[in-house]
Amino acid sequence: MNDLLGFFINTHSVLNLRLIFLAHFLLVTYFIFIIISVRRPVGVAFAWIFIVMTFPLLGIGLYILIGERPVGRALTRKIIRMNREYENITKLMRQQFIGDREKLPLEGRALSLLAESKNGSPVVAGNKIELHSNSLKILQNFVDEINQAKKSLHLEFYIWALGGDADRVCEALIAAAQRGVACRVLLDSLGSKDWFKSSWPGRFRKAGIQVTEALPIQVGRFQFRRADLRLHRKIFVIDGAVVWTGSMNLVDPRTFKQDSGVGEWVDAMVRIEGPVASQFELTFSFDWSVDNPKITHFDDREPPVSPHEGGALAQEFSSGPVYRDDILYQVLLSAIMDAREELTITTPYFGPDDGLLQALMAAAARGVEVTLIVPKLNDSKLVAWSSRSFYDDLLNAGVRIAEFHGGLLHTKSLLIDKRIAIFGSVNFDQRSLRLNFEISLIVYNNDFCSKLEKLINSYLAQSDFVDSKIWAKRPRWHHYLENAAHLTSPLL
The missing domain is CATH 3.30.870.10 (Endonuclease Chain A)
Structure with missing residues (x-):
């Protein structure tokens, strides 16, 4: 009798375990289909699939919160x-x-x-x-x-x-x-x-x-x-x-x-x-x-x-999302590609995708003097470490990186060949590019661009340029931390 009871208990436990595995499989599969139903960068899609498969409850919860861009x-x-x-x-x-x-x-x-x-x-x-x-x-x-x-x-x-x-x-x-x-x-x-x-x-x-x-x-x-x-x-x-x-x-x-x-x-x-x-x-x-x-x-x-x-x-x-979706990305990419002599960016949060990163590197390679000005200290440690993960590629391409030490530089601007300026609320990161409702003023005026250049020069006077040789000698654990922080950027 005891053996029979034990058999039924074990059978019931195995059945419950199988149901749990089946429910897990169906739920994860469902969300993987949701993830691939929208065309997005391959790295972003694989990152979400990895998180959902490895940590189902946490991953699915995060995806519901920040995985899509719906406004309701x-x-x-x-x-x-x-x-x-x-x-x-x-x-x-x-x-x-x-x-x-x-x-x-x-x-x-x-x-x-x-x-x-x-x-x-x-x-x-x-x-x-x-x-x-x-x-x-x-x-x-x-x-x-x-x-x-x-x-x-x-x-x-x-x-x-x-x-x-x-x-x-x-x-x-x-x-x-x-x-x-x-x-x-x-x-x-x-x-x-x-x-x-x-x-x-x-x-x-x-x-x-x-x-x-x-x-x-x-x-x-x-x-x-x-x-x-x-x-x-x-x-x-x-x-x-x-x-x-x-x-x-x-x-x-x-x-x-x-x-x-x-x-x-x-x-x-x-x-x-x-x-x-x-x-x-x-x-x-x-x-x-x-x-x-x-x-x-x-x-x-x-x-x-x-x-x-x-x-x-x-x-x-x-x-903004839904409203003029992705136009900001196209304008910034076009502005970088149009630069012929100088391109200066000021931003507190720097987190471009591969397309914008390659555009900046290509601009420097074709002879454009590209300067990136960011704060030396950032109110977001994660953003700070992630931003520095781009330094090696940018410095090797010839981009000048200046770290402002006069406070948290919050000005967001793009100055192209001293003739066109984009000035407003836009950070050079994926949050501004993909998620936020943003506003900018595009100015086609030499006098205004001269005034903006003067302001930028005042920022540079309070900045330290990153030396590529010194940067290459930073502790190895910095390198790993920067790249680990960078892994979070596509999910924002």
């Missing part, structure tokens, strides 16, 4: 619907300013056409563009702009931090709303999480300021929307006629992330008057309409203001 079914439908309305406006805009393209130098026309493809903004003439690099003065300028506003104030940022002069901007905005200025604030849910938990949202709404939380993180909805897609843009539009954009969030550098051990964050912004301001207003209106659940149809921007005679040629350039 409802939001995707809304973006597609709004994009049709957006397309009608940009089509008229491109027709209105078609003559300005003829004013472009030959080396800028192809890049401009590429940037306006996929429903983008055209190049427009008559813009007054000022470059600002003192963060505290920029915050004071924000307060002054708010105090002088007559009709509307539209602010869209990744981070609005608490404390310091960032709070003065809050107070000024409340005062503007109380005197009748229409104020709208759009902030990323994750980047501005501390701000949303503070008393400011309540005070804003009480004063009549409209506040919208972009891409809110909702537990239980990760299976429908990737958790780490972020609104990374920096846009401040005053009365539909003036716009500020660049790399700086609404933060006081004296108080922001002072526990990270990297010093103050070093940023730059541009102030723009002219018809290109309406393009930024259009992007803000699109984002506001998409992220505000109360809006069902796209809300148009202010009409463009009169151009400044003899002003700069420029165009707004926005990008």
Whole structure:
């Protein structure tokens, strides 16, 4: 009897074990089919397959969280619907300013056409563009702009931090709303999480300021929307006629992330008057309409203001998943390939894919003076180690690498042959290229490029160039750590 009971128990255990193995096999196979159902870089696909097969529960959980780029079914439908309305406006805009393209130098026309493809903004003439690099003065300028506003104030940022002069901007905005200025604030849910938990949202709404939380993180909805897609843009539009954009969030550098051990964050912004301001207003209106659940149809921007005679040629350039997907990658790749004499990149986070890496190396090999400026200390250790994994290839190809030691260099810019500049919120990494909603200004103007070059030279004066011979002698364990950190980059 005992033998018979033992037989049934053993049979039952074996059956359960087989069912577990079968369930494991079917689940892993299902997710492998999901992974290969989307065409992606081979290395990325194999990395995900390896993780899912080796660590099924962890791997599948990670894939659900960050493996795809969906923004959610409802939001995707809304973006597609709004994009049709957006397309009608940009089509008229491109027709209105078609003559300005003829004013472009030959080396800028192809890049401009590429940037306006996929429903983008055209190049427009008559813009007054000022470059600002003192963060505290920029915050004071924000307060002054708010105090002088007559009709509307539209602010869209990744981070609005608490404390310091960032709070003065809050107070000024409340005062503007109380005197009748229409104020709208759009902030990323994750980047501005501390701000949303503070008393400011309540005070804003009480004063009549409209506040919208972009891409809110909702537990239980990760299976429908990737958790780490972020609104990374920096846009401040005053009365539909003036716009500020660049790399700086609404933060006081004296108080922001002072526990990270990297010093103050070093940023730059541009102030723009002219018809290109309406393009930024259009992007803000699109984002506001998409992220505000109360809006069902796209809300148009202010009409463009009169151009400044003899002003700069420029165009707004926005990008993001679903919305103008992959256009940013194409523009950066094209800009690197078009460079003939000099190419200078400033970025806090450097993590290109093989295509961009090869383009940089090819540019250096054909005689272009390629300079990469990154912070010596980074607030992300993983990013820092991963970035250094590229140094050997870049140095051997002739690329100059400068490590800035004056704080965390947060300015994001690309200067091509001292004649074309791409300036804005875009980091030279796969997160900005594939996952974030980003904004840039492309400027085709020698005067502005000269000012940007002067700013870049001030960064170089506070930087140390990486010596290829000394770099080659670094400890061997650094090499392994760098390459190990690099393995994480395709999965972001």
